[in-house]
Amino acid sequence: MSAPTSPADLYRHSLRLLLDKNIPGWVGLWAEDGVMEFPFAPDGWPRRLEGKEAVAAYMRHYPDHIDLQGFPALLIHQTTDPETIVVEMRGVGRLTRTDSPFDMTYIAVVTVRDGRITSYRDYWNPLALEPGTDFAGSGR
Template sequence: MSAPTSPAELYRHSLRLLLDKDIAAWVALWAGDGVMEFPFAPDGWPRRLEGREAVAAYMRRYPDHIDLHDFRDVRIHQTTDPGTIVVEMRGVGRMVETNAPFDMTYIAVVTVRNGRIASYRDYWNPLAAQEAGTDFAGSSR
């Protein structure tokens, strides 16, 4: 595949990598100093990851917790900043440990600079994650 040329194309590509469980390739989409934030994270859960290595450590065990099958209802909204998009979507799959269904609605604000993810604010619902039987969005603390 040729390199994605727009934030929306890069984001759609990132979703395919997550479905393929190719976390290394997903992390490679990040800028070295990229920041991932979780504004709704409860106390004791990560709220901010600084740098590609911190994002990699956070995501490393994601497939051990959640087996994603699909991203449904993906809607990507352009903003007045050509490098920033707002994404609405649902992640659907199952919890690996319990085999319970996983169905999480997400809103993300993503900024891409120089073809890499520079900022990703993930507005997921920690209460829904707890109901699904996972710590936070499926990753290990």
């Protein structure tokens, strides 16, 4: 399969990779100098990851903590910048440690240049996780 060309297609492809628990494939969509930000991250959690390697380290154990099973609501909005999209989505699955439901609403602002993610601002709600949840390299 050839690489998706539009930011929306690349993003949809990234979600399929997450559902397949293909973290190396997901990280492969990133530019070497890509930046991932979490503006609402609580104290002790990373707020900014700089570079593909930092993103890879953060996401490496994601499937060990969250078993994503679907994205039942996905809206992708084009912006005046053809390389930037705004995504509204809901991710559902299970928290692996407790086998309790995972149901998270996200808003993301994603920029793609030359077919790679260069910026990803993830506006998720950390208050929706159970206390003590260990999440994807957060050290929690």
